[in-house]
Amino acid sequence: MDSALVIGGTRFIGRHLVSELLAHDYDVTIFNRGNHDNPFADDDRVDHIEGDRTNDSALEAAAMTVDPDAVFDCVAYYPRDVRAATTIFADCDAYVYISSGAAYGREDIPKREDRTPLESCTAEEATDDSQETYGKRKAEGDRAVVAAAESGVNAMSVRPPIVYGPHDYTERLDFWIDRVNRFDRVLVPGDGTNLWQRVYVEDVARAMRIVAERGEPGESYNVGDQRAVTLEEMINLIASQLDTSVDVVHAGPRELEAGGIAPDDYVLYREYPHLLSTAKLAALGWESTPLEEAMARAVEDHLESDRDGRENGPDRATEERVLGILDTL
Structure with missing residues (x-):
């Protein structure tokens, strides 16, 4: 894969992801609303398309402009976001969605991708914007990834717990x-x-790239220290x-x-x-800092x-x- 579209890309995880992709010789385009300073504004290796990811027409325009090999979705907070993106970028070599360890619906120790059930999510919860439904919405996004893969889309997800490291605006x-x-x-x-x-932010970025390059469609991968x-x-x-x-x-x-x-x-x-098991991701060649x-x-x-x-x-x-x-x- 040579080209990547990062939905988000200027703040925390997305910012480190762009740097990770550049370090591995990807041509990178970031797609966002432009509401935050762009740390790559003076980097001629990074293109920028301004648009709202909740606007399907804007995403479709970005898809036609960039025609990326890989799409990394850093700001999909609602199941609808994932369903729209996996439809629009269905022909890409890889679509990687950032889910969350909060998507798990049972307190296993450790939580495993193929054993621990996910949170349920009602239609009302899928559109709610409160913190209480965050994990439920992420879980439904994971299910959208599985559904897309069953339709032939090379869609995968990465599930981190609390992320920390440079440029963490959550503090x-x-x-x-x-x-x-x-x-x-x-x-x-x-x-x-x-x-x-917890998980170090650069490790999340590296996990996303590795999953795009080596992951299996429809699969989710825990990432954590x-x-x-x-x-x-x-x-x-x-x-x-x-x-x-x-x-x-x-x-x-x-x-x-x-x-x-x-x-x-x-x-x-x-x-x-x-605690999340990271064995599945490690099998792809990933390890934490x-x-x-x-x-x-x-x-x-x-x-x-x-x-x-x-x-x-x-x-x-x-x-x-x-x-x-x-x-x-």
Whole structure:
């Protein structure tokens, strides 16, 4: 495959995907509304078509203009988006949809593509725009990929859990990097052993390219850090990259409640483990970046940015009240 159309392409995962494709000598075109700065505006290797992906006529025009070998769909949030794209790009060599680990409908450990059932999705949920239906909509998008493959389309999907790394506008990891960077004591909900698998963004980009080149139509592929770490291990990993150390202070629901905090007020906290098997993707030749290397890049990018992630958790003054309570116990 020589040419690629990236639907999205200027922000987080899409931005890294474009760089991954360029590094492997693809001719790349990005298709989006142009609402965000284009980091490739001065790169003559990347063409840009402005348009709304929910407008089928605009997508059809892009298909005729580019005639891409591979299409990577980074911003399909509704099942209809996937059905439209797999119809419009039916003749492409590969269509790769970014799904989500949230698409799984049962708490298996680990969650496997061919064993763990997906979330159900009603017609009403398929058009809802709330976070509560996000996983359901992604699951229905996966089913649209399977249906397209049954009709002869080379459509596949990639399912990541929480994605982190440079240019992460969600600022989820930034919350914890900021805490470790500014304070000697870091308050952690629970005992620190909760496990919510994450995945480094460049690994997602590489997975999408590999799936396009080597994946099987109709198949989904989990992508995640192959060394999954607990929340406390992640904090210590951040501290190591900052060349510092912190005192991790555990707080249960009762102690947190005294400060008006609930455990799930903290980003990247999940009561039940969320772990995806990556064996199927690894069989295609993919492997994840060593955690120390991935975290070093994430921390470096955080320090060079103005992101602090403070909207993703309790404010420090509230935490100090809880720390004070714990000090008296």
